[in-house]
Amino acid sequence: MKFELNSTLLNIVPTIKLGINHYTRITVSESPxxxxxxxRLFQEQLFFDLDDKLVTDYPEIKEWRKLWKQLGADPNRYRPSAEALLRRIKKQSYIDSYHTAVDLNNFFSLQHKIPIGIYDLELITGDVVASLGTENDGYAGxxxxxxxxxxxVHLSDDISSFGSPFVDSTRTSVTSxxxxxLHVFYIPPSFxxxxxxxLTTACGNMFTSMSGGDVRSYVVHEGQSSIVLDED
Known part of the structure; x- marks a missing residue:
């Protein structure tokens, strides 16, 4: 399977980067x-941190909001997922535990203040392309x-779109x-x-320490706009 950054997207935002963790032989289960x-503790700490600051004060959140506008989207209507999580926490509406994959995905997103998505590779068909969505792109989220x-910015395979830094699809969601x-980190362009x-490697190592299996970490960027995931 190939993962590729679309050239049109790179022309608009040459500094865009996506971190990729390819997990194999993992076990997804109820979180310990x-x-x-x-x-829960980290969310409580963030709640107190947000007592005297705005969610948009975090530089990573500022970057993604700026990128949203650069691409023509409204960050107040379609908020990047990390911002949406932080806004929930500011209201003390904490995120419940789901399973190891979702819990770790949320933890990493809150820790690094960036959108992150995780997808079941068995439910992805063909190659994956990260590109700028059109009016014809969308999915049940x-x-x-x-x-x-x-x-x-959205991810698509041979079937349809399935992921983005806004919200992910039901079609490729990770289950037990x-x-x-496939774990995709929507990195701030300034990194x-x-x-x-x-960042991507550290998260991958923590993920496999909880879920077992193996991980290979990559970054796609202007200098290396595509990678091939070893499916062996």
Whole structure:
């Protein structure tokens, strides 16, 4: 399977970067108490941190909002997922535990203040392309409604769109049956490739320490706009 950054998207935002973790032979299950407790404690810490600041004060959130506008989308209507999570926490509406994959995905997103999505590789058909959505792109999302991807960075395979830094689709969602997964980190454009790979690799190592299996980490960017995932 190939993962590619579309050239049109790169022409608009040459500094865009996506971190990729390819997981194999993982086990997705109910999160251990340690992870559930850590996720809850971190949310409580963020709640107090947000007592005297705005969600948009975080530089990573500012960057994604700026990118949203650069691409033609409205960040106040279609908020990047990390911003949406932080706004929930500011209202003390904490995120409940779901399973190891979702809990770790949420933890990483809150920790790094960036959108992140995780997808079941068995439910992806053909190659994956990250591109700028049009009025013809969209999908049924985990938020319970159909979501247009117009002017939003989105991931698509041979079937349709399935992921974005806004909300992910139900079609490729990770379940307790997932053994191979694609973890996509929507890196702030200001990060260099080295910092982006370090972030992606650190998260991948923590993920497999909880879920077992193996991980290979990559970053797609202007200098290397496509990678091939080893499916062995």
């Amino acid at each position: 108490q340690m992870l559930q407790g850590r996720l 985990l938020n319970g409604r159909f979501n247009s991807m117009k002017n939003i 049956s997932t053994t191979d997964a 260099d490739v080295k910092k982006s790979l370090e």
